[in-house]
Amino acid sequence: DVGWIEVITGCMYSGKTEELIKRLRRAIIAKQSVKVFKPMIDNRYSEDKISSHNRNMLEAIVVRHSDEILPLVEENDDVIGIEEVQFFDEKIIDVCKYLADNGKRVIVAGLDQDYLGQPFENTMRLMAEAEYVTKLLAICVKCGNLANRTQRTVKKKDRIVVGSVGMYEARCRKCFDPELKNE
């Protein structure tokens, strides 16, 4: 069996989680065996579910480290979903490769850029590795054009700051202001 990797990427609010849930639900309808993993760090709306900004949800297995994934994957699993791939340790790339090499359809969703516009390494590497890449766009909350950036609206410098509305906005390249000059 030949597997493959699909990457769903884009800025926040671009619909990555909705697209992941859609693909996984269709696999479930096709009676395939599906497992979804998400990193512990993301406890936004729900612990053991993946959840889109409009509260569409699907059961997920929460793991702290990418090492925990392979022992939880069974021979008969057809599709492996991975949510928020940018938050995993870097071994997640080898985990995805191993799964695809061993016949699994691997669907990962993750941010392509951080709040400064720098690429998230896991997503970047997996985009190079993948057979299929889908890059989604959101709507810029400032001007209504298509948005490919995530604006952090609070003054925090850590790369990882979990949050959604009130802390992050979708912005186009014109309205994106990573240094908060005009905020």
Ligand code: ADP
């Ligand atoms: P992502 O996983 O990429 O952050 P989600 O799939 O969780 O995105 O959420 C996408 C949904 O977010 C959209 O269908 C829409 O209902 C909502 N949404 C909120 N703000 C925006 C925005 N600025 N642009 C597009 N969708 C938005």
Ligand code: TMP
């Ligand atoms: P989302 O893409 O599913 O909407 O979620 C992205 C998560 O990543 C959200 O919890 C905010 C967080 N985040 C960071 O930690 N650092 C960043 O630079 C950005 C843009 C988002």
